Amino acid sequence: MNNFKVGEGQTLIIRSARPVHSGGYNCETDTGGMSDVVQLDVSFNFVILQVPSSVHEGDSLSLRCHCKPEIEGNRTIFYKNGEIIKSSARDSVLDLGIADENDAGLYECKKSIYFSGEAEVFVTELFTVPQIKINPHPVIEGDHMTITCDTKLSPHRETTELQFAFYRNGHNVQGFSSSNQYGVPSAQLEDSGNYTCEVQTPSGSVRKRSRRSYIWVQGIRNTVFNSITLETINIANTNETTATNHPFPFIRVIVSLLSICLITAALVFCHRDRICLLLCSRHRRAVSESSNTGNDEYELYYNLNH
Incomplete structure (x- = not known):
């Protein structure tokens, strides 16, 4: 009591309680573990x-x-x-x-x-209001997306078992279980939406839900265009920053240019069918115009000689 030893054994019995017995009580095990303090008021x-x-x-x-x-x-x-x-x-x-x-x-x-x-x-509070956390961020189409329902238990109830559930646009995508994570092996565009998670005790006596968190799964084409924009900005600023911050500024410029070339090649590959159709159409039009011009010259030559 109040850091004074008042007894031994697992139980302390006060036969006739008086105000003098008021104070903070705690116990200690043989291994040195100390319990929380309990206040006794007589x-x-x-x-x-x-x-x-x-x-x-x-x-x-x-x-x-x-x-x-x-x-x-x-x-x-x-x-x-x-x-x-x-x-x-x-x-x-x-x-x-x-x-x-x-x-x-x-x-x-x-x-x-x-x-x-x-x-x-x-x-x-037994546990805090949960929060949605996403990895990776941002999410690109095809990524393994992991959503975590993050909450913290009271320090005095750290052994309390909790159950977690996940929702997208109000529809349940993973029922209550002991796992605080929801995974999508290969995220697709349709996996975008408003996500929430819910935490409860096994009996359901305490239940809390997170705020809505919108998760956008970006398409691969959008990501490519964003990469081109970022590389262009980096090259525009190269003359001002790389000369002082990088020992080999020209190498960085070359790497940036190669990156743009690779990205451009990827775009050309993705749209190769449309590009071929466009080039073929232009070629036919040029051949047709050339053929018409040749016929006109022949008719003019024929008329002049006859």
Whole structure:
């Protein structure tokens, strides 16, 4: 208690509690592990409201209006933030069920109209609101896309098991499981959309959903055009930056030009059918015009000689 040793063994029993026994208690194992501190308050009041020392979302929460035996039979009234929430002639326990953040507040209980006790209840967040994280970013058509549902457990409940589910445009794409990741082996354009994820405890007593996150799967052609733009910008700035930041500025310029050539070749390969049709069409038109011109010259020559 308060860093003083007060007993040994797994259980500490206080036979007749007094205010002097109030303080912070914790225990230590033979291996040196130390527990969290639990606060004990011993009061001389006729009525006290007993509440759990620590409450997390999803815990079962009950408050007890404890009093001296001589006034036990009186009516018990419970208040929250100054408003009556329960009145009973027999029951001295207020059962709030599964705790959530709305249960936090200042509680008070009264026995008849003469004695009362109060206590404040704090509900600790069990885990944070999840967030969507995407890898890689940006996503290009054909990439292995991995979406992670990221959340953090309360330090005092790190062993709590959580379940995760994923949604695209409001439709479930992966049901609740212990995995916080959703993977797409080869992302396609139709995999674009608004993604959300949901986290819950196995019993479903605590459930939270992330904000919507739009994920755009870029097509390969868009990526090629973006690459050309970036390379053009890099070359435009080469004269100003590479001479001072790179020991071989001309090598960098050559590499950039080769990159543009390779990208251009890739575009030509992708559109080779259209290019061939265009060239053939122009060739036919040129041949046709040449043939018509030849006929006109022959007719003119024939008329002049006859």
